[in-house]
Amino acid sequence: MKISTKGRYALRLMLDLALSNDGQPVSLRDVAKRQGISDKYLEQIVTSLSRAGLVRSVRGAGGGYLLTRDPGSYTVGEILRPLEGSLAPVSCVDGSDCCDRVDHCVTVDVWRQIQEAVSSVVDHITLRDLVEQYHQKTQDQANP
DSSP states (O other), X not given: OOOOHHHHXXXXXHHHHHHTOSSSOXXXXXXXXXHTOOHHHHHHHHHHHHHTTSEEEEOSTTOEEEESSOGGGOBHHHHHHHHHOOOOSSTTTTTSSOOTTTTTXXXXXXXXXXXXXXXXXXXXXXXXXXXXHHHHHHHHHHOO
């Protein structure tokens, strides 16, 4: 399983918004500059995040995007799934396309374990955790 560019950039966008979480909207242009991502590409990503209720837009002068909740209440999985869909390694694990062998298939157990491992990671790391890791890394780099 690979996470697409959209998924990776969505996580970077959400982290950027969390780092700027002072109640003021953040423009996509500013995020694009800080993250080195095309603002047009970010517009596509933020649309999916907005539809999922993860961000909200503020129109007008000084407008931009805000998180809809506290960073500690978002998980990485919740951010990735609107862009990636299921994080299952094969379709029969999420029940969308099972073959007629699924009841006797031994390998399906392997795929389920992989899905459980991935979900265990992405559903337990919060946006707040990433903010804290960011601050730790930037502090470590400033004080070698």
